[in-house]
Amino acid sequence: MKLLWLDLNSSYAHSSLALPALHAQVATSADDVEWFRHSATINENPGMIAAEVYRYAPDVVAATCWLFNHEVLLHVLARVHALLPEATILLGGPEFLGDNSEFLRTSSFVTAVFRGEGEESFSQWLRVWDQPESWSDISGLCYYDAQGNYHDQGIARVLDFDQLCSPEESSFFNWEKPFVQLETTRGCFNTCSFCVSGGEKPVRRLPLSQVRERLQRIHQAGIRDVRLLDRTFNYNIHYARQLLQLFQEFPGMRFHLEIHPALLTDELKQELLLLPQGLLHLEAGIQSLRADVLAEGHRKGRLEDALSGLKFLCSLPNMETHADLIAGLPLYRLQDIFSDVVTLASYHAGEIQLESLKVLPGTDMRRRASELGLVYSPYPPYEVLMTPHITPQELQTARYLSRLLDAFYNAKTWQTVTRQLIIEQPDFLLRFLEHLQALHVIDQPMALDRRGVILYEFCKNHYPEYAPLVAQAWIEGGLSLKKQPAEHVRTKHVSPPEKWNIVFGEYQEQLRLCVYAPPGAKEYVWYGYDSQVQNPRPVFKAISE
Structure with missing residues (x-):
């Protein structure tokens, strides 16, 4: 049997673990299966992808379906079915965690779909792939039989998670990417109604020795970025502390993980404080800073503990913490979102990610959508369109706010001044948002310097006391001294003053100096550039009267 895996991703920078995870379980036991992979992205022509699939003449075409490849994948597979009507088309992935009968009825070119964790079930299916009469015993499989009867075998769970062969053992594991994904646990203790993992019990974990081996x-492969797929890294404090100690055995590696700020103990806080600089990149699952919103979403953990934990994480000098908010959650109002952004900025969150709620298949929130008054798109990515507490127009404003945060707060060059404006000027976010909309740039990609010019001009007109801060951020970001934010910079015949207070760097005579001296300034800001190094950023900064 010839099996082709269609690896359809949003970009070539990302690749799914599904193929190597499944292949690793059968690599030695399924000698009669000839495996192939064809990789493509959602930006390619569906007809051309289908033609490539046809070239392999497979008996089975398999793929993972998720939010952002769903539409293109179906366009491709419909064409594949037209070209290869006898081929079996099998899908899995998070799109099939709900009721699959309607999907299979309307997408009749798909033979069957898997619901849940497929490593064991897929291996079973391969042994009887051409015997549909034997499919009824395979956990998680959903399909229509030849008589038109729908079969739903529930949800597949791999209880002996630690007994699985690791994806890295598969010849299809991609070692060419700059990062790898790693599961040290599977399942989630939490019950968030908006998350596909909200009911994924029990939580299973790998022995520490197994994590170390992987x-x-x-590390030997030269990969230095590891992204943990664990739903909540610190659900088990003892195991989390063991992992943090293990990570320190691999200097030069960086671990991305999601942490629940409400579950931080004093022992774990102390462990985090002592970690080497840059070892961790933290995502703090917070979603909302409103107790009623979190309660409606069935998220465990007291809000007071979450806020205290988040403030601690954001204060850590040896790592950066990103925080996320979800617009469209039940009871979450637009004014609450703006207020929460201000709070997160005051905590000095490394990034603020604001997303719209996706009412995902298989979640409790999808099942309760009518009860909660959620109106959402019937097509991926199933974004919420309206709730009893936020209008379509307000959701659009929240989406624009997300764009503003990505372009300015989450850009390191503009973060400090943007944070200061958010905290100190209550009307800044709304006024700047209206300004960006009036310029028709809110939905456009903007270069770093374009963003700086817009922010500088806006501050000059509305918050003139902040314009010098934007100008200094511009200079320290290594941007052109010939553009408007540097209009008060002198670069010719600049000599150091008799006395200055050094902010960073060390002054040396060979440095090329410039001075930022806006009219009426009580202080001058001096910058030094190393002419021998190809670096547009200043290496020295000082302030004088």
């Missing part, structure tokens, strides 16, 4: 292999 990290050693990853």
Whole structure:
């Protein structure tokens, strides 16, 4: 049997673990299966992708379906079915965690779909792939039989998670990417109604020795970024502390993980404080800073503990913490979102990510959508369109706010001044948002310097006391001294003053100096550039009267 895996991703920078995870379980036991992979992105022509699939003449075409490849994948597979009507088309992935009968009825070119964790079930299916009469015993499989009867075998769970062969053992594991994904646990203790993992019980974890072996292999391959797929890293404090100690055995590696700020103990806080600089990149799952919103979403953990934990994480000098908010959650109002952004900025969150709620298949929120008054798109990515507490127009404003945060707060060059404006000027976010909309740039990609010019001009007109801060951020970001934000910079015949207070760097005579001296300034800001190094950023900064 010839099996083709269609690896359809949003970009070539990302790749799914599904193929190597499944292949690793059968690589030695399924000698009669000839495996192939064709990789493509959602930006390619569906007809051309289908033609490539046809070239392999497969008996089975398999793929993972998720929010952002769903539409293109179906366009491709419909064409594949037209070209290869006898081929079996099998899908899995998070899109099939709900009721699949309607999907299979309307997408009749798809033979069957898997619901849940497929490593064991897929291996079973391969043994009887051409015997549909034997499919009824395979956990998680959903399909229509030849008589038109729908079969739903529930949800597949791999209870012996630690007994699975690791994806890295598969010849299809991609070692060419700059990062790898790693599960140290599977399942989630939490019950968030908006998350596909909200009911994923029990939580299973790998022995520490197994994690160490896999990290050693990853380290030997020269990969330095590891992204943990664990839903909540610190659900088990003892295990989390063991992992943090293990990570320190691999200097030079960086671990991305999601942490629940409400579950931080004093022992774990102390462990985090002592970690080397840059070892961790934290995502703090917060979603909202409103107790009623979190309660409606069935998220565990007291809000007071979450806020205290988040403030601690954001204060850590040895790592950066990103925080996320979800617009469209039940009871979450637009004014609450703006207020929460201000709070997160005051905590000095490394990034603020604001997304719209996706009412995902298989979640409790999808099942309760009518009860909660959620109006959402019937097509991926199933974004919420309206709730009893936020209008379509307000959701659009929230989406624009997300764009503003990405372009300015989440850009390191503009973060400090943007944060200061957000905290100190209550009307800044709304006024700047209206300004960006009036310029028709809110939905456009903007270069770093374009963003700086817009912010500088806006501050000059509305918050003139902040314009010098934007100008200094511009200079320290290594941007052109010939453009408007640097209009008060002198670069010719600049000599150091008799006395200055050094902010960073060390003054040396060979440095090329410039001075920022806006009219009426009580202080001058001096910058030094190393002419021998190809670096547009200043290496020295000082302030004088």
